[in-house]
Structure formats: structure tokens, C-alpha cells
Amino acid sequence: MSDISGVKALMFDVFGTVVDWRSSLIADFTKWADKRGIKADWTALVDGWRAVYSASMDEVRKHPERGYVILDKLHRQSLEKLVAQLSIQGLNDADLNYLTMGWHRLNPWPDSVSGLTRLKTRYIIGPLSNGNVALLTNMAKFAGLPWDLVLSAELFEHYKPDPETYLGAARLLGLAPEQVMMVAAHNHDLKAAQKLGLKTAFVARPTEYGPLQKYDFEAKGDWDIVAKDFGGIADRMGC
Numbered sequence: 001m002s003d004i005s006g007v008k009a010l011m012f013d014v015f016g017t018v019v020d021w022r023s024s025l026i027a028d029f030t031k032w033a034d035k036r037g038i039k040a041d042w043t044a045l046v047d048g049w050r051a052v053y054s055a056s057m058d059e060v061r062k063h064p065e066r067g068y069v070i071l072d073k074l075h076r077q078s079l080e081k082l083v084a085q086l087s088i089q090g091l092n093d094a095d096l097n098y099l100t101m102g103w104h105r106l107n108p109w110p111d112s113v114s115g116l117t118r119l120k121t122r123y124i125i126g127p128l129s130n131g132n133v134a135l136l137t138n139m140a141k142f143a144g145l146p147w148d149l150v151l152s153a154e155l156f157e158h159y160k161p162d163p164e165t166y167l168g169a170a171r172l173l174g175l176a177p178e179q180v181m182m183v184a185a186h187n188h189d190l191k192a193a194q195k196l197g198l199k200t201a202f203v204a205r206p207t208e209y210g211p212l213q214k215y216d217f218e219a220k221g222d223w224d225i226v227a228k229d230f231g232g233i234a235d236r237m238g239c
Contacts, residue, residue, distance in 0.1 A: 002224040004181065004237070007199055009173050010119055011128035011151060013160075013184035014136065016208040018116075018127070019106035019143060022046055023210075028102050036095075040088040047212060048086070052078050057130065057159040068157035070132035076100045103131070104138035109205065113144050115230020118239040124148050128169050128182065130159050161192030170198070183233065187220040194221065201225035201233050 015021050029042040056074040060066075079100055083091060091099075119125050126147045127136050132154040140147050151169045158164035170180045177197035184190050185205040194200050200223040206213060219226040227233045 002199070004199055004224050006179050007123065007181045007237070008175055008179045009124035009126070010181045010183055010201070010233075010237075011126055011169050012116075013182070013186060013189050014127045014129040014131060014139070015106075016205055017183065017185040017203065018112050018145065019108050019139065020205075020208070021050070021103070021106050022208065024106040025049075025102050028105060029099065032098065038088070038090055038095075041086065045082055045086060045088070047209075048082050049075070049078055050209075052082075060159065061162070068154070070154050071130055072100060072103075072132055072135055075103055101138075104135050105142050106139055108143045108145065109229075111229035111231055113146065115234050117146050118231070118234035119237060120146050120148065122239050123237065124173065126151050128160070128165060129153065160189060163192070163196055166193050166196050166198055181224065183230075186216050190223055191221055194223070199224045201227065201236075203227055203229060203233065 012018050025046045026042050029045070033040060033042065056078055060069050060074070076096065079096060083096070116125055126149045128151045129136055130153045131139070133150055133152045136150045136152055139145065140150065151172065153159045153165050155172070156164045156168040160166070166182065167177065170177045173180065178199060181199040181201055182190055182193035183201040183203065185203050185208060187202070190200040190202060200221070202219040202223045202225070204216065204218055206217050208216070225233055225236050227236065
């Protein structure tokens with residue numbers, strides 16, 4: 001049992017850990033397209049979109065001379081390429097904007113809001129996500145996420161797993177790294193946080209990628225907490 005008694009704040013990965021991005025986007029786009037009479041394979045679009053997520057952020061890292069680019073803009077750039085690749089016809093600029101803003105309208109996993117609400121009674125809670133501030137704020141409003149504050153890669157102009165994100169979150173909260181716990185459904189996120197001294201909690205989301213899920217079915221590191229859901233984390237944290 002690791003010592004988690006000094007933890008003051010829990011920071012959460014969001015896409016896949018707190019919200020079900022894949023099912024949310026597919027359902028949203030399918031319903032919207034049916035009303036508009038637009039035909040497309042929305043599952044292929046959503047899966048393709050997420051597949052280029054990491055590569056789009058890597059481009060920002062490789063070209064610091066171009067300046068930091070927020071996730072909304074990266075999502076829009078990736079979307080335009082995918083629409084062309086998938087030969088989706090009849091979309092205007094407003095349509096592309098609606099699809100891009102789909103990432104602001106994601107539904108939480110069933111245990112997310114209740115678990116966060118319990119944790120909030122004793123701890124500072126907030127996202128530490130690659131989503132930009134507007135995206136995370138709108139998502140919280142849409143999904144009813146009870147954050148105390150929103151911490152975004154945008155504030156540090158570095159995407160996770162760059163150290164600046166994790167250490168920047170602790171700095172803004174006035175806490176030492178070991179007083180902050182990173183919560184994620186992704187082992188690589190926790191590995192990066194742990195290396196910098198943060199505490200870690202893993203929750204498996206085995207349906208995040210639907211039938212395409214290839215990893216993160218279980219904890220692959222020596223994390224401080226491994227729980228089946230946010231309620232389990234709240235139990236361990238005494239909430």
C-alpha cells in the first residue's frame with residue numbers, strides 16, 4: 001500500500017477516462033446527419049479522427065517555431081483531411097464547425113459524475129487534459145462535470161506527456177508533485193506523471209475504442225490506486 005495521505009488534488013485525463021468520446025461522437029453525428037440528409041460512415045470518421053490525434057500533437061512538438069496550436073484547431077485540420085479521404089460530400093464551413101465542436105459535447109461514463117462529486121467533498125478536482133480551455137469548459141457544462149477548475153495543456157503550451165503539463169498543474173495549485181494524483185485510463189499517461197513524482201490512479205475503460213481497443217485493458221504499472229471506476233477511487237481516498 002503506497003502512501004497517498006498527502007494528496008490534496010486529483011487531476012483527470014478526460015478523453016476516454018471521464019467521457020466516452022467514441023460513442024458520443026458517433027451518436028451525435030449520426031443523428032445530426034440524418035436530419036440533414038448527409039450520408040457518411042460516421043464510425044469510420046470518428047475512429048480515423050482519433051487515430052491521428054497523437055500525430056497531430058507531435059507536429060506541434062516538432063515545430064515550436066510555428067507556435068502552440070490548440071486542440072480545436074488540430075481537430076479541424078484533421079477533420080478536413082478525413083472528410084476528403086472518406087469522400088464525404090455536401091459539408092459547408094458551418095457543418096465542419098459543428099463536427100469539430102462535437103468534442104465539446106461528450107457524454108460522461110456512468111460513474112464519472114457521481115464519483116467526481118464524492119471526491120470533490122475532500123479534494124481539489126479538475127481535468128489535466130490536452131483539450132483546450134474552451135473545449136474542457138464547454139464539455140464540463142454539457143456533461144455536468146463538477147470541476148473546481150480547468151487545467152489544460154493550453155495553459156502550459158505543451159501537450160501531455162510533456163513534463164511541463166504535469167509539473168505546471170502542481171505549480172498552479174501551489175502543491176508539490178506528490179500532493180497531486182493523476183487519474184487516467186491510459187498507462188502511458190500515468191507513467192509520465194509518476195516519473196515526475198505525482199501519485200497515480202488507474203481506471204480501466206475497456207470499451208473506449210470499441211472493437212478497436214488494443215491496450216489499456218488493465219493496469220500495467222505500479223500505480224498507487226487501481227480501481228474499477230471512480231467510485232472505487234473515492235472509496236480509497238476516503239470519500
